[in-house]
Amino acid sequence: MAQEAEYDLVVRAARAVTRSGIGPAELGITDGTIVVVNQPGSGIRGTRELDLAADETLIPGLVDSHVHVNEPGRTEWEGFASATRAAAAGGVTTIIDMPLNSIPPTTTVAALDEKRDAARDQAFVDVGFWGGAVPGNLADLRPLHEDGVFGFKCFLLHSGVDEFGFLTADELEEDLVELRKFDSLMIVHAEDSAVIEQAPEASGTGYRDFLASRPRKAENAAIAEVIDRARRTGARAHILHLSSSDALGIIAAAKRDGVQLTVETCPHYLTLLAEEIPDGATAFKCCPPIREDANRELLWQGLTDGTIDCIVSDHSPSTAELKGVDHGDFGTAWGGVASLQLGLPLIWTEARRRGIDLAQVVDWMSRRPAEVAGVQHKGRLAPGFDADFSVLAADETFRVDAHRLFHKNPVSPYQGKELVGVVRRTFLRGNEIDGQAPAGRLLRRDAIGSVATGGDRAHTTAR
Structure with missing residues (x-):
């Protein structure tokens, strides 16, 4: 008699990235959740079974916490369908x-509802939302938190769009005091407006002139301000897209002192x-800008020593x-780099070198x-x-063709660049993402973490 299947899906890989590192593994999955991770030969059976090829590595689905989808309002820039297809193709x-550059920005519960309505039927991967902290919306922060945003983004200089205003240092501190009451997170675009105003104005075609218009000291001063205000309030703060x-x-010193500070950087700062x-x-x-080779090397050092916590795209x-x-x-x-689909091969190409x-x-x-x-x-x-994972051919190379990416607009600084690491398949809760039937969920953060309500499951029919 045939052995009865124990799981909905069993995945076997000679190479899998688990908490133990890279090695062989068998995963048993039921109801979209990983139930067991065993060594090969454990004998588990699944209604469906997936055996990876010898040149493939099983990796967990990536989490990109810095994506500008721009829908509604600027959907010609990007939208939930194109962005989440690109995400899935990139693992x-x-x-x-992000709470901008959509119109309206996500600074009220009503605007968050509009954003969710726009995303609900189109998401091929799971989608959460940041709220926005802008002048005058202090009273909106707690309601947004209670409605499930993962934290709040602010700028310390002009955001690039007039409908998303920037905070002064004192307004930042006032908001941090409020966020500490319910243990939310402030994520900060840290460039100092006064330093930028004193720098040479950006104009013309010279990249060196643009770089001089966004000097390192603008970042340095703003980051020091964020650290000071986080230290004084005891609130949690996160530095976005570290470039300098x-x-x-000062980041490492603040962490040693117990300031609740985390930091990200992005593929463009680590590869260009x-x-x-x-x-x-x-x-x-992009803003802050791509800087020099010596600066890039120090950012890599900051990653390896733990000063920088994570890498995300800032897909803009x-x-x-x-x-x-x-x-x-x-x-x-416009200042922004589109890299949602390319982040993993960009970083893997540079890292393995x-x-x-x-x-x-x-x-x-x-x-x-x-x-x-x-x-x-x-x-x-x-x-x-969650049984979110990708099948990666870690040694396979390809050349970037922006017209073949799922990003809505084929503009890329990586055009023609040869990269290593091809994502062959991506799975969400144990089901392969086919790019036709959106099955992503809209995530909310609450007291026990992120959850997806039944009403926020994307429709499973193609639009």
């Missing part, structure tokens, strides 16, 4: 959407170099027209961002976690 199974390696020292950016190449423009696309690809003027072009193993890369891009953002049951191949 990302959970994203957290000069700030690593100011010295190699041609004049007029506005696809490379726009149309080709707004990106200035025709005129190449860094002063007027440095002797950093895949398990460490995956940890920086899955477990750590999930922990920083407070996303529960994501980012690990372990019992009790």
Whole structure:
């Protein structure tokens, strides 16, 4: 008599990234949750069974906590359908959407409802939401928290869009005092507006001129301010998209002192170099900017020594027209890099050149961002976690063609770059993402972590 299946799905891999590192593993999955992780030969059976090829590695689904989807309001830049397809193609199974550049921005519960309505029928991966902290919405912070946002984003200088205002240092402290009452997280775009105002104005096609308009000292000063205000209030703060390696020292000191501080950086700061950016190449423009080779090396050191906690995309696309690809003027072009689909191969290509193993890369891009953002049951191949995973051909190479990515606008600073690491398949709660039937859920954070309510499951029919 045939042995009765114990699990909905059994996955077997000669190479899997688990809490023990990289090695062989068998996963038993039921109701979308990992139940067991065994050594091969344990004899478990599944209604469905998946055996990976010899050149494939099983990795947990990545968690990208810094994605600008831009829908509703600027859906021509990106939208939930295109963004989440791109995420899945890049091995990302959970994203957290930024409160701008959608219209309206996510600064009230009513605006959050609009965002959820826009996402609900279109998400191919799970989607959570950040709230926004702007001048005048102090009273909206607790209601947004109670409605499930994962924390609050603020700027310390003009955000790039007029509808999302920036906070003064005193307003930041006032909001931190409020967030501490319910243990929420403030995530900060840390560049100092006064320093930027005193810097040379960005204009023209010269990348060096643009770089001079966003000096390191603007980041350094703003990060020091965030640390000071977090120290004084006892609130939790997170530094977004760290670009200036000069700030690593004060960040490390603050962490040693017990300040509740976490830090992220992004693929563009770890893989691209100011010295190699041609004049007029506005696809490379982002704020804070891509800096020099020596700076990049120190950022990698900050990752390996634990000063920097995680790597996320800061996927911030726009149309080709707004990106200035025709005129190449860094002063007027939109500042943002689209990399949601490419983050894993970008970082893996650079990391393996440095002797950093895949398990460490995956940890920086899955477990750590999930922990920083407070996303529960994501980012690990372990019992009790969602069965979100990807099949990675870690040694296979490809050349970037922006027109073949799922990003809505084919503008990329990585065009033509040869990368290693091909995501062959991605699974959400044990079901393969096919790019046709959206089955992602909308995540909420509450007292016990992130949950998806039944009404927030995306429809399982294609739009």
